[in-house]
Amino acid sequence: MRGGAGGAMAGARRGAAPLPALPRFRAPLMFAFIALLFGGLAVRSLYLQWIDNEFLQEQGSSRYSREIELPAHRGRIVDRYGEALAISTPVKSIWAFPAKVEAAPAELAALANLLETSPQALARKLGGGDFVFLARQVPPEVAERIAQLRIKGIHDQNEYRRFYPGGETVSHILGFTGDQDAGQEGIELAQQEWLGGKPGSRRVIINRRGDAVEDVEAIRAPQAGRDLALAIDSRLQYLAFRELKAAVELNKAKAGGLVILDVESGEILALANWPTYNPNARNRVAREKMRNRALTDVFEPGSTMKPFTIASALDAGKVRPDTIIETAPGTLTIGPNTIHDAHRHGALTVEQVIQKSSNVGAAKIALSLPSETVWRMFADAGFGTPPRTGFPGEVAGRLRPAKTWKPIEQATMAYGHGISVNLVQLARAYTVFATDGELKQATLLKANGPVAGRPVLKPETARAVRRMLELAVGAGGTAPQAQVPGYRVGGKTGTAHKLEGRGYANKYVSSFVGFAPASEPRLVVAVMIDEPTAGQYYGGTVAAPVFSRVMGASLQMLGVPPDAPVGNIILPPPGAEVREES
């Protein structure tokens, strides 16, 4: 370089006037200056290449690669036979940046048409704001046609929508999910971990049109939610729901509940509540209707508790089924309080105390025992502790510690007042009599085969009470209407005054809990009708017929062989006494 420059200068000198001599240091100085600039560039490029490379790398990769979301759907909820109760299917939500929307009026009209709204309403939505949802959860076909309009500024996003084919019949058990397909109520909430899917993502190289052409890396593998099998039998659930609804409407009642339990496994085959709601269209549904009353509400059970009082006395060896209890004159005074029977009975055997549902008899038997013994029986039968079926928000009911019981309380608790239970607890407690004294764990989830229970009664005690409960639905009992053609059944009515404020109001809870076939019980059915106002309010006339219909049809559906001749129903003569109170 220097040589070349010198030669050119020499040539110039010869042809023209001599140039003034350059300072000797000028060339090296320029050289150093330019070298410095090159050095600066080299340092900068090294810096960008090795040290501060994040920004440029990101900018570069965003031009040829893209992270793709891999959706993971939520698991289905199915019944015990695999029939779907809740399914998620992909849908799309349409959204827009109003400021960036460029559309001709005709295009907007077409869009409004696809969204099933008026162009005016659409224009209002697009009137302002940064971000607006035009439609939530539209079917994929509609979203596809909207995308084909190619309106600038209108976008869609993938979502899942949960559908419940069973509608209002199973809504209380299943609950529902929110916008992000996450459980908000019921089993959907309790089993969120199991059901919920975790979306994954992967990085791909895209071409000029935005189609993926090569996989770069899988960032996260998507994890689909798992299916969940419930213990529910859809057919029985529908049957239970239908009969409950009919009974609530017939009796003009406020609410009602019905539970069917499998005796062998403790599975809840059906659990119906009224009032109910449709989970597929639950906008503006009162919270009131969403409550799973059979698990989250308590009531005073009334006479349905008597068998437990009697069982504790039998188990303790205090009485035998044929021990005579004097119930005349039909009242029992303890301190300032008096207990009444709805009907005068006189001397009754222990068996008849159950059959006729005598409050005085039950109270006398309870008072002959230490409070600790009665408490132990109630606690062993599962009262006072939540049933732990796997449902969120279930309640324990109230069973006060034995030490705090006054004699009058012990007497009223003997026939189910001063204690509160939920319907599932009550149904589960009756598995003690339906088996040979074992309390089964009630569950909403499908169990595989019989489940061992916790023994709480001597087998002979359980069998004796089972016999008494069979008598209670016989011609001389309080619930002849609970009988089922072709099957021997056993059960107990309850007609409890409702507590309101500080005292008992003239409102009732009518209930019936029973099992069948009595020779080898398979099912426990518990029915509760809250505040019947159509005239009838005895458990034997309001709840027992529901029990009979549900039990009969369920046994038939499950193919349980009859254990009685078909002409087994013996109804008492019309006008006979079936009254009981408590």
Added chain:
Amino acid sequence: MVRLNLLLLAVLVACALSLVTSRHQARKLFVELERERSAARGYETEYGQLQLEQSTWAMPARTEKIARDQLKMQLPGPGRVEMVPGGAR
């Protein structure tokens, strides 16, 4: 020496071409894979919708209504059931 170089050059060109074709193949196969994947997603969606449809059609409420109203079926009364000995499970 020259011949060896020519030979190596030929091998190099062959390798380069095969790389190009295999890259191209890979791209094509990947595009196909993508297409199948999106089809699979489509089928999954459809499967979900069909399941939903099936369980909606099969709801006991609907079955019962059709059995009662259209097919005029009814539950046999107690007197019309004959148990077959040993036939029951």
